[in-house]
Amino acid sequence: MALKRPSSLLSPIIFFSLVSHLCNFDTRASATGVLKVQHKFVGRNRTILDLRAHDSRRRGRILASADLPLGGLGLPTDTGLYYTQIGIGTPSNSYYVQVDTGSDILWVNCISCDRCPKKSDLGIKLTLYDPKRSESGSLVSCKESFCASTYGGELPGCLANIPCQYSVMYGDGSSTTGFFVTDNVQYDQITGDHETKQVNASVTFGCGARQSGDLGSSSEALDGILGFGQSNSSMISQLASSGKVSKVFAHCLDSIHGGGIFAIGHVVQPKVKTTPLVPNQPHYNVHLKAIEVGGAILQLPTDLFETGARKGTIIDSGTTLSYLPEEAYKPLMSAVFTNHQDLSFQTIQDFLCFQYAGSVDDGFPAVVFHFENSLSLNVYPHDYLFQNEDNVYCIGFQNGGLQSKDGKDMFLLGDLVLSNKLVLYDLENEVIGWTEYNCSSSIKIRDDKTGAVYTVGAHILSSAQRLEFGIKILLFLLTVFISCLAH
Structure with missing residues (x-):
């Protein structure tokens, strides 16, 4: 007997597609951003066994600490459950990365990557990042402050020409290793109620040189992972430390109509x-x-x-x-x-x-x-x-x-x-909370520089219907909005 998707329950195993981008700011104006998300299993039949197996892998990764041997920093990390298409570099290229609220760093597969997937069964085109082809890209030396802060101090044997490396081991045995780079990341900035423009931010992230386990598999392959965790190396922490965003975010997942909201910034309603x-x-x-x-x-x-x-x-x-x-x-x-x-x-x-x-x-x-x-x-x-x-x-x-x-x-x-x-998730005040809400409606977010309040509504890229186990997984889409402080 095949299990079917209930009409009232949110999609089991949600990897979404967040289409977009983080924060850079015009100091003359307030800044907000928009992200669009897509369900991982669009157009693919999934049984309950697939869903349970995914949860099992995720829980295993949650329980594991990341192993970063060069600096001894443990990065607890897990499988990304969302993926977004972000722009990186100058000129910009598009990359699909899992958005993971449980891990910290952003990394993408590098041009010199060993055992990186060449294709994806998710129906997306994979792209390898080449820092040498980006006018705004640069390697991060182990002497730089980002590397020292990530590892809790300067690394033994560090020289100015040695890249700052990373290595993350997941609980299910998969791993990623590589080195850090800094480059521009593009996103859609909200300029008013339901209005956006494209801007970019300089972000330090990992250039993946070698993957193993599930990360090297083509069945669920993406270009990398966007960590949304609490450490100083995460995207939100980097932007917050530079005074460009509030270290506050929220999500609202609509299991009734599909769609929803994901916001960085202070929610006032x-x-x-x-x-x-x-x-x-x-x-x-x-x-x-x-x-x-x-x-x-x-x-x-x-x-x-x-x-x-x-x-x-x-x-x-x-x-x-x-x-x-x-x-x-x-x-x-x-x-x-x-x-x-x-x-x-x-x-x-x-x-x-x-x-x-x-x-x-x-x-x-x-x-x-x-x-x-x-x-x-x-x-x-x-x-x-x-x-x-x-x-x-x-x-x-x-x-x-x-x-x-x-x-x-x-x-x-x-x-x-x-x-x-x-x-x-209010990381500034170290609290978390929730309220029952119609996730297909809208919320209001405040720009803390100007005091302006913007209405951010749920956006559905395509018709999203209720999902059924074993028969079909229909499109489940969210629109994710980012509210950022101008600096």
Whole structure:
């Protein structure tokens, strides 16, 4: 039996196509930008096994720290779940890069790359970056401040003519190595309500010289990865440190109509309540305090929400499903099905499924995750129960204890619970928050130099319809908007 896409749930495994670009600024005017995104599996049939396998790879990478032997810096990184077409160089060439909120650096495959993919099954044309052919491109020496700050100090044996190198090892065994360069990156700047113009910014990024594992495969190949994480080497951190952008961004993923919004900058509408980020964590972790099912708080061990070095609960809009430790998963499932003892369960491609003829929203309880600072995340039955064929539903919550040894104690909330919400990441104040929202509408973002407020609406490049597992994956598009401070 092939699992189908539920009509009310956001696309499983979302790699989107963000089409565009980051910030450079005219000091005389305010600056904002626009990015367009596309679903990774456009026109490709995908089974539930593909989706689960993707989540498995992503979670493995989240749990791993990047190995940067030259400077000893660990970059925790994971698979990019979005891809964007950005312009790099002078003259500009286009590159498709995964946009990854869990990793930090931007890197693209270099002209001299060994074992880089030559073609992609995603239907895009791959391009190798050649810094020598760009008038604005330059190599970064290990003597330069960017290299020293990235590695926490000057590298042993460094000479002025030695490039600053990078090496990232992922949890699934794939890796990328190369050297840093600086060049122009182009993007569409918003100049008013729904108005844009193309500008560029100087950014330091990696020139990939060798790839291995999935990164060298043609099945899901792109030109590189655009890290959207918290470290000083990330794109947003570079722009923020130069005073050009706010270190604040938000996304809103619309699972009902398709499309959505992704913004860098201060969102003034809607208002978003926040909870503190757990300090000294590589990902966006928050303090989960309790889980409520049908109005009753689950009785769980008090120390369950914080285990080992990775404190808190990971908020990850790229991972499709949501994972809970077995000690939380079993009580949660018991409470969800307490009024349905007569249901007969079956396993469909490792998912627990059952037949049900009524409305799941009427027949099953809502699940509420309670976080520090009294912030709640509501998950409705149509979110955590997705439909497979007529009257057959499968459970989106997953038992982390059955997934991997490293992930058995981890709480990870993916797009299963984050869709149809505006999720705000405020790295300036070290908080994260969300509010239920119509992601096909618009938000308002503020230019902090002029005080101007712009309306940014969701943009759909092509008709996006609800997706079905095993039959077809239709186009799912987002428009991503960037609001930047003029400097």
